[in-house]
Amino acid sequence: MANLATKPYVIGIDMGGTNTAFGIVDARGNVIASDSIKTGKHSDINDYIDELYTEITRIIVANDAVDKINGIGIGAPNANYYTGIIEDGVNLPWPTPIPLAELITEKFGIPCVITNDANAAAIGEMTYGVARGMKDFIMITLGTGVGSGIVINGQMVYGHDGFAGELGHVVMKRNNGRMCGCGRTGCLEAYCSATGVARTAREFLDIRTDESKLRELDADKITSKDVYDCAVAGDKLAKEIFEYTGTILGEALADFTTFSSPEAFVLFGGLTKSGDLIMKPVRDAFEKNVMKVFKGKVKILISELKESDAAVLGASALGWEVKE
Numbered sequence: 174m175a176n177l178a179t180k181p182y183v184i185g186i187d188m189g190g191t192n193t194a195f196g197i198v199d200a201r202g203n204v205i206a207s208d209s210i211k212t213g214k215h216s217d218i219n220d221y222i223d224e225l226y227t228e229i230t231r232i233i234v235a236n237d238a239v240d241k242i243n244g245i246g247i248g249a250p251n252a253n254y255y256t257g258i259i260e261d262g263v264n265l266p267w268p269t270p271i272p273l274a275e276l277i278t279e280k281f282g283i284p285c286v287i288t289n290d291a292n293a294a295a296i297g298e299m300t301y302g303v304a305r306g307m308k309d310f311i312m313i314t315l316g317t318g319v320g321s322g323i324v325i326n327g328q329m330v331y332g333h334d335g336f337a338g339e340l341g342h343v344v345m346k347r348n349n350g351r352m353c354g355c356g357r358t359g360c361l362e363a364y365c366s367a368t369g370v371a372r373t374a375r376e377f378l379d380i381r382t383d384e385s386k387l388r389e390l391d392a393d394k395i396t397s398k399d400v401y402d403c404a405v406a407g408d409k410l411a412k413e414i415f416e417y418t419g420t421i422l423g424e425a426l427a428d429f430t431t432f433s434s435p436e437a438f439v440l441f442g443g444l445t446k447s448g449d450l451i452m453k454p455v456r457d458a459f460e461k462n463v464m465k466v467f468k469g470k471v472k473i474l475i476s477e478l479k480e481s482d483a484a485v486l487g488a489s490a491l492g493w494e495v496k497e
Contacts, residue, residue: 179241180240180241180242180243181199181200181241181243182197182198182199182205182238182241182242182243183197183198183242183243183244183245183246183489183490183491183492183493184196184197184198184229184233184242184244184245184246184283184489184492185198185245185246185247185248185484185485185486185487185488185489185490185491185492186225186229186245186246186247186248186277186485186488187247187248187249187290187293187484187485187487187488188212188247188248188249188250188252188265189212189250189264189290189484190212190213190250190264190265191211191212191213192209192210192211192212193209193210193211193212193225194207194208194209194484194485195207195208195209195210195225195228195229195232195485196208196232196482196485196489197232197233197236197238197242198485198486198489198492200493201301202300202301202302202486204482204485204486205236205238206232206235206236207232207482207485208228208232210224210225210228212265212266213265213266215266216266216267217267218267218271218276219276221267222276222277222280223280225277226280226281229281242283242492243492243493243495244283244284244285244286244491244492244493244494244495245277245278245281245283245284245285245286245492245495246285246286246287246288246293246488246489246490246491246492246493246494247273247274247277247285247286247287247288247293247488247491248287248288248289248290248292248293248294248484248487248488248491249265249273249287249289249290250264250265250289250290251269251289251336252273252287252288252289252290253287253288253334253335253336254286254287254288254289254292254329254331254335255331255334255335256335257272257273257274257275257285257286257287258270258271258272258273258274259271259273259287273285273287274286274287284495285495286491286492286494286495287491288329288331288491289320290314290320290484290487291312291314291320291321291322291338292322292329292331292338293322293484293487293488293490293491294312294314294320294322294441294476294483294484294487295310295311295312295321295322295323295324295329295439295487296322296329296487296490296491297478297483297486297487297488297489297490298310298312298439298441298476298478298487299324299490300486300490300493301478301486301490302439302476302477302478302486303437303439303474303475303476303477304324304437304439304474307324307436307437308324308325308326308327308436309324309325309326309433309434309435309436310324310435310436310437310438310439311323311324311340311429311433311435311437311438311439312324312438312439312441313340313422313426313438313439313440313441314441314442315365315366315367315422315440315441315442315443315444315445316366316367316442316443316444317366317367317368318341318354318362318366318368319340319341319360319361319362319365319366319369320341321338321339321340321341322338323337323338323340323433324435325433340361340425340429341360341361341362341366342355342357342360342361342362343360343361343425343428343429344357344358344359344360344361345359345360345361345364345421345424345425346358346359346364347359350363351363351364351369351372361421361422361425364418364421364422365418365421365422365425365444366444367396367397367442367443367444368397369418370397370400370414370415370418370444371395371396371397371399371400373414373417373418374387374392374395374399374400374411374414375392375393375395377410377413377414377417378392378410379392381410383409383410384410385403385408385409385410385411386403386406386408386411387399387400387403387408387410387411397443397444398443400414400415401415401446401447401450404447404450405450412450415447415450415451415454416454417454418444418451418454419450419451419452419453419454419455419457419458420454420455420457420458421458422451422455422458423454423455423456423457423458423459423460423461423462424458424459424462426438426455426459426463426471426473427458427459427461427462427463427464428462430463430464430467430471431464431467434467434470434471435471436470436471436472437471437472437473437474438471438472438473438474439474439475439476440455440473440474440475440476441475441476441478441483443480445475445476452473452475455473456473459471459473
């Protein structure tokens with residue numbers, strides 16, 4: 174970051190299946206300006222990049238940031254840090270592979286680095302968040318799926334092919350596990366994502382006879398937010414759903430600890446807003462299952478990055494990595 178005096182900003186781009194958010198970020202992690210476009214608006218990737226260029230250029234000019242951008246960082250589904258290519262664009266409207274880093278660099282004339290969204294979140298946490306100063310931690314993102322970013326000795330772990338860190342697809346239920354979107358069964362993601370919580374609710378309602386406010390809802394449309402609202406209102410079954418979810422996640426974190434002995438796990442995403450409903454069973458199950466040598470050494474933290482800015486911040490942190 175030797176050139177901060179002349180290029181004090183980076184651009185962060187979070188490419189989701191529905192929306193693409195972007196912003197100008199300074200070295201302290203302040204989002205100077207941000208906006209978004211619809212990812213699926215264009216059937217051609219080049220038309221999408223043209224609109225992205227127009228909108229990002231607009232906020233660069235409006236914020237006196239012309240020629241002050243050090244680099245561009247992008248977090249995107251299945252984006253490969255090594256190659257700069259989106260290998261398999263799950264939920265994206267264009268055929269893959271997409272040489273995204275190359276296309277963006279050519280369009281903007283600014284160096285671009287990409288990685289997958291969970292790795293971007295980990296880099297953002299290490300650069301701007303609760304993991305600042307940590308050299309060994311694991312980021313777990315709890316959203317529609319379960320993602321992870323692993324940092325060891327201050328370095329993001331990418332593996333030999335760029336796809337390391339798929340802890341959401343560690344199998345937690347070997348026998349009769351739920352089908353996961355990855356094609357395997359019993360994955361952590363199938364239980365501890367927001368969609369996993371909704372699936373647990375439907376299972377519990379089907380096999381249990383307890384009274385519950387959840388029975389007043391259309392079972393096929395139940396969301397994790399519905400379960401949370403019922404739990405806060407004192408619903409016993411809803412509380413047990415969070416207990417079940419948190420226990421599986423805590424057991425998984427105990428196992429992950431044996432791999433890299435992290436200083437902390439940082440949890441991010443909508444489910445963390447459930448507070449003690451999920452965090453207490455996570456911590457209890459972790460302490461019950463973690464190896465004795467690791468007891469009392471590993472923190473389980475909740476990200477303090479603003480959710481509205483976190484994705485852009487995470488991606489932007491990559492922008493400081495670019496080489497002149």
